[in-house]
Amino acid sequence: MxxxxxxxxxxxxxxxxxxxxxxxxxxxxxxxxxxxxxxxxxxxxxxxxxxxxxxxxxxxxxxxxxxxxxxxxxxxxxxxxxxxxxxxxxxxxxxxxxxxxxxxxxxxxxxxxxxxxxxxxxxxxxxxxxxxxxxxxxxxxxxxxxxxxxxxxxxxxxxxxxxxxxxxxxxxxxxxxxxxxxxEEDKATAWIEDYLAKAEEVGKRLKETYGEETSYLSFLASGGSLFIFDSAGLGTIFYDDMGLAKPEGMPEQENVSLPVVTYEGLAQINSDYIFAIATDEDLATLKESSIWNGTEAVKEGNVIELPASPYFNQGYSPIGRLAFVEEVEGLLASTNE
The missing domain is CATH 3.40.50.1980 (Nitrogenase molybdenum iron protein domain)
Incomplete structure (x- = not known):
């Protein structure tokens, strides 16, 4: 399994x-x-x-x-x-x-x-x-x-x-x-355009609140591995749909498979905010890592922890993408509470 x-x-x-x-x-x-x-x-x-x-x-x-x-x-x-x-x-x-x-x-x-x-x-x-x-x-x-x-x-x-x-x-x-x-091309085009307009507006508000150059990273910790969302899933919501900044040190996604990094590789990605999507077991392992705890986003309290179910799938569904765009502001605000 x-x-x-x-x-x-x-x-x-x-x-x-x-x-x-x-x-x-x-x-x-x-x-x-x-x-x-x-x-x-x-x-x-x-x-x-x-x-x-x-x-x-x-x-x-x-x-x-x-x-x-x-x-x-x-x-x-x-x-x-x-x-x-x-x-x-x-x-x-x-x-x-x-x-x-x-x-x-x-x-x-x-x-x-x-x-x-x-x-x-x-x-x-x-x-x-x-x-x-x-x-x-x-x-x-x-x-x-x-x-x-x-x-x-x-x-x-x-x-x-x-x-x-x-x-x-x-x-x-x-x-x-x-x-x-x-x-049904007309229906699809209309829905996509409406969604992208909403995502762009949310992106603008996030830039106004957190800064134009503030960067965001999302990854999945599951099965003992770390998968980076870049050109697929939640990564494309951040970078393509909302127009937010991609952090330095990102591995390049060459095909449909998500890039896999080590803990050291994850620490080399310099992101202001991190969305850590993980199973309970992998999140516990992550929190025990001195490398993870030493990253700037963790020390600043700028990490949003989300369960692997449903967030792993969410960026691959149009309905899921819209749901994430509608909640991302609240998720980021929670880091300041």
């Missing part, structure tokens, strides 16, 4: 290999339109004068090729990890794999209100899940990622399957990839 969590915690999100596109999906032999954006209605919509909209289909293009899906799917099962994105696009899911990375039986707290009525089927980074549990939900549409590619043929016998690719390096790209498949 520990070895597996190390893979998870290094954000080897699609470490099973990105699956090449193929075109062995259902072809449009019936003459239905292949225009994803103009065919049928979008999420939650209806067409006047249509006797049964739920039986109408439209053709969409995903990483496998083309597939016919319901115009207005009512019973979506998503095991790709995109349930939060689908909800923002106006779709409800009855089954999901957007569970907590540390406890697959529950949702991260920031998704409780959004997905609380959905059945948890596993964790989105797992290659296989319980097919019988999916069948029992009687879905009219199934969404998987390239991680679950080996389940494609089996699930295609249950309901139409849409396969998406989530790269986890650019959340906006992943958001728009899902939106494009479902013809």
């Amino acid at each position: 520990k070895k597996y969590m190390m893979v998870v915690l290094s954000i080897a999100v699609l470490m099973f290999g990105l699956v090449g596109c193929s075109s062995n999906k259902a072809n449009n032999e019936s003459g239905k339109t292949e225009d994803t954006n103009n065919a049928g209605t979008n999420a939650g919509g209806s067409e006047e004068g249509t006797a049964d909209v739920s039986k109408e289909t439209r053709t969409v293009t995903d990483v496998k090729g083309t597939v016919e899906i319901p115009v207005n799917p009512q019973k979506i099962v998503d095991i790709s990890g995109a349930s939060d994105i689908l909800s923002l696009l106006g779709y409800d899911v009855i089954g999901t794999a957007n569970s907590d990375a540390y406890d697959y039986t529950k949702f991260p707290t920031y998704l409780d209100d959004v997905l609380g009525d959905s059945k948890i089927l596993g964790y989105s980074m797992l290659a296989e899940m319980d097919v019988e549990a999916i069948i029992a939900l009687e879905p009219d549409l199934i969404v998987i990622s390239t991680v679950q590619e080996k389940m494609y043929d089996q699930l295609s016998k249950v309901a139409p399957v849409v396969m998406i690719e989530l790269k986890q390096m650019d959340w906006k790209e992943d958001f728009m990839n899902v939106a494009t498949i479902f013809g």
